[in-house]
Amino acid sequence: MSGAPSVLYDAPGPKAKVRNLVYSVVFLALLAAVAWFVFVALDDKGQFTSAMWSPFVQGDTWTVYLLPGLGTTLLAAVLAIVIALPVGAVFGIARLSDHVWIRVPAGVLVELFRAIPVLMLMLFANFFYDWYTDIDSDVRPLFAVVTGLVLYNGSVLAEVFRAGIESLPKGQSEAAYALGLRKTQTMLTILLPQAVTVMLPAIVSQLVVVVKDTALGSTILSFSDLLSNYRILPANYGNTIPTLVVIGLIYVVVNWVVTRLAAMLERRLSRRGRSTARPTAAASTTAVPVADMPTV
Amino acid sequence: MDFLSNYDLLGAFWTTVQLTFWSAIGALVWGIVLAGMRVSPVWLMRAFATAYVNIVRNTPLTLIVVASSLGLYQALGVSLTTDKTTAALAITNFRLAVLAFVLYTGTFVAEAVRSGINTVPVGQAEAARALGLGFFQTLTLIVLPQALRSVVAPLASVLIALTKNTTVASAIGVAEAAVLMKTMLENEGQAGTLVFAVFAIGFVILTLPVGLLLGWLSKKVAVKR
Numbered sequence: 043m044s045g046a047p048s049v050l051y052d053a054p055g056p057k058a059k060v061r062n063l064v065y066s067v068v069f070l071a072l073l074a075a076v077a078w079f080v081f082v083a084l085d086d087k088g089q090f091t092s093a094m095w096s097p098f099v100q101g102d103t104w105t106v107y108l109l110p111g112l113g114t115t116l117l118a119a120v121l122a123i124v125i126a127l128p129v130g131a132v133f134g135i136a137r138l139s140d141h142v143w144i145r146v147p148a149g150v151l152v153e154l155f156r157a158i159p160v161l162m163l164m165l166f167a168n169f170f171y172d173w174y175t176d177i178d179s180d181v182r183p184l185f186a187v188v189t190g191l192v193l194y195n196g197s198v199l200a201e202v203f204r205a206g207i208e209s210l211p212k213g214q215s216e217a218a219y220a221l222g223l224r225k226t227q228t229m230l231t232i233l234l235p236q237a238v239t240v241m242l243p244a245i246v247s248q249l250v251v252v253v254k255d256t257a258l259g260s261t262i263l264s265f266s267d268l269l270s271n272y273r274i275l276p277a278n279y280g281n282t283i284p285t286l287v288v289i290g291l292i293y294v295v296v297n298w299v300v301t302r303l304a305a306m307l308e309r310r311l312s313r314r315g316r317s318t319a320r321p322t323a324a325a326s327t328t329a330v331p332v333a334d335m336p337t338v
Numbered sequence: 339m340d341f342l343s344n345y346d347l348l349g350a351f352w353t354t355v356q357l358t359f360w361s362a363i364g365a366l367v368w369g370i371v372l373a374g375m376r377v378s379p380v381w382l383m384r385a386f387a388t389a390y391v392n393i394v395r396n397t398p399l400t401l402i403v404v405a406s407s408l409g410l411y412q413a414l415g416v417s418l419t420t421d422k423t424t425a426a427l428a429i430t431n432f433r434l435a436v437l438a439f440v441l442y443t444g445t446f447v448a449e450a451v452r453s454g455i456n457t458v459p460v461g462q463a464e465a466a467r468a469l470g471l472g473f474f475q476t477l478t479l480i481v482l483p484q485a486l487r488s489v490v491a492p493l494a495s496v497l498i499a500l501t502k503n504t505t506v507a508s509a510i511g512v513a514e515a516a517v518l519m520k521t522m523l524e525n526e527g528q529a530g531t532l533v534f535a536v537f538a539i540g541f542v543i544l545t546l547p548v549g550l551l552l553g554w555l556s557k558k559v560a561v562k563r
């Protein structure tokens with residue numbers, strides 16, 4: 043992207059260079075003005091005093107609050123994705139079934155759970171476990187958060203799996219049938235393994251969505267994840283803004299690592315080139331569901 | 339079923355609709371500005387937009403909403419209303435929530451618009467430059483009108499996701515659907531499943547027509563190539 047000049051503008055000549063410099067300076071001034079405004083406002087409230095930030099160089103702020111919180115966040119995210127993957131695979135395959143009585147209910151369920159906000163799924167799961175089961179109230183928020191995430195991401199992943207299977211060339215299943223494999227065998231031994239390879243980057247980047255969505259539980263379900271520290275630490279030190287900044291940075295770093303992982307996987311898979319899904323066909327068929335995926 | 343009339347269901351969903359409406363307009367504008375910056379010839383603007391998108395997109399929306407209330411309003415004292423009556427807090431929280439949704443959703447709009455810009459054939463921009471149009475003219479007169487027509491479907495998914503995301507405003511006490519659902523689950527325990535069904539149907543009603551309408555629109559306005 044950088045280096046090669048964009049098609050939208052020519053390589054700058056002497057006049058354009060001056061103009062771009064002027065724009066840069068004006069934009070910098072604008073950014074500086076906003077930064078100055080924020081700085082003054084923060085400084086007025088004494089947000090830059092060492093008392094506000096020193097808790098973050100003390101060991102027990104991390105060992106007692108932030109790291110256990112991060113652990114809970116990651117535990118919920120990993121549990122959710124590990125359970126949602128098989129659920130998504132089952133529903134994705136069910137939507138491709140030859141039987142109407144399997145295909146239609148699976149489709150309705152997938153569309154329904156994609157339309158309901160995750161927060162409401164979590165609220166209902168929390169209510170359900172409270173009312174109908176005797177799960178201990180200490181772990182109930184975790185159960186509720188994971189259930190909400192599984193219901194939502196299971197249905198999103200179902201669409202990912204479906205798109206992945208549909209992106210495979212028709213010859214794959216035809217060859218399998220010609221060899222005498224049954225429908226189930228074809229799906230499990232021929233189509234699904236290839237679809238997973240095609241969709242692996244999409245599945246990993248869904249993990250970013252899951253990590254972000256675990257934070258939903260902390261405000262309304264008193265789930266003690268990483269974000270929930272925004273109430274605990276300021277109660278001790280009165281440092282709301284520093285705490286929010288540090289928590290935000292941790293989320294950004296975790297998600298950045300996951301995103302890099304997805305990019306690495308994508309590069310490895312494209313280099314390996316063993317997948318039979320033609321890249322163009324896969325790209326054009328997956329373009330819709332991946333864009334359709336509410337990664338927001 | 340009678341207990342449903344004891345609650346202001348329509349009012350709660352109306353707040354959800356209002357949150358979605360104002361946030362969608364703001365996010366569309368902010369997203370297009372960000373996308374424009376990302377493809378601009380000015381290095382600093384590109385760097386800012388790239389950094390902004392990558393940081394905000396990887397931050398949980400809940401954190402941004404909470405930060406807008408606790409950080410911007412309570413710690414910094416930035417009030418978004420001049421109202422002095424008892425409704426001031428509700429107005430402030432509503433506007434803070436909209437601000438948070440705009441800042442967050444704008445990044446997804448920007449990514450969608452940028453991918454739309456990539457679908458416009460190179461010849462279009464080249465022809466525009468050959469006619470002597472500058473960057474801003476090329477972008478706003480030639481490229482963006484075509485790009486926006488090709489991203490109606492992705493933008494529709496962003497809008498639907500935004501509609502669902504407005505429930506996060508419950509974190510700072512905006513009286514929208516999720517807050518009412520929580521209250522109703524607490525008060526009407528024996529009918530909790532019914533309560534959930536009502537809210538689920540409510541969101542299906544909110545999102546399904548929008549999805550169908552924009553899906554139809556995306557086919558209608560798509561640039562035939």
